[in-house]
Amino acid sequence: MISELLINAFLVTIMLSIAIALIKTRTVIFTVILTSAYSLVAALMFITLDAVDVAFTEASVGAGISTILFLAAMAYLPQTEEESISSEFIPVLSCIILGGILIWCSFDLPEIGQLTAPIHQHVAPEYIKGSKEDIGIPNIVTSVLASYRGYDTFGETIVVFTAGVAVLALLEKKNTTKKNKSQPKQKIRKNA
């Protein structure tokens, strides 16, 4: 059991190092690769935490499709990130304060894997007991997703459809302004 937790701690530390590398890098291609690696290590962590469905969704959607989207967008964008002129003091300070508060609160959280934790007490046992008779398939995650919470999944498809329509509307070619900083074309944008 302790080995399982050790593997977990190791993987999550790898994720921390990838995130720190993401802060350091200023090259767009490295950013995309590091994001993909981050998702992949997260998928590994989901396997060790018993969430196999989430793991293969994260590996295919988070590490696959997201990376393809980033690479496709990257082809039209500047390849390096400029150094910021403004100070980063206030964002760093607010992040440190918020993180400190969260870590302080984490001492009240139950340890990982406790059977007595509140999350395992209320409705979860009912789903585990009842899903075989109600739905008739062995995978509880599937039966909750597609049957008990079918309306949620329907709403999710609506969200994805709306996002797709919005992307198409945004990328529609209206003006011929392509990397042109001249004044008249910006006036067109203002008046439109």
Next chain:
Amino acid sequence: MISSTIGIWNYWIVFCLMMIGLFLVIGRKNFLKKIVGLAIFQTSVFLLYITFGKIKGGTPPILNESIDTIYSNPLPHVLILTAIVVGVATTALGLSLVLRINSEYGSIEEDDVSAQDLVDYHDDIETGKNFDLKFKK
């Protein structure tokens, strides 16, 4: 001592990852980096939820024949499955916004974009054209 530290080590690192994502969103001026920060933030929230659902000695929540199996909690898994797909939709929408900004302004740095907006605004005041239009409406 060691086991209790390892018991909440995941939470600490996950909170650090969340703060790194938040910093990338609010601290960096590059729009692409902001979207990457959003993805990092999302994935760390997913990790937090899945960590809550783990039970020691449990198996993945797929029913088997034996009676005394302990299954990990399936409900966080369902929530996060939905959230991953919605997360990709937001990423796609954000990237298309960045592409649009790049084709209009020729830059995806927040400083450049707001400077161009400021120049436009002062031009409008000097010429008085669009300024009048704004007040008529």
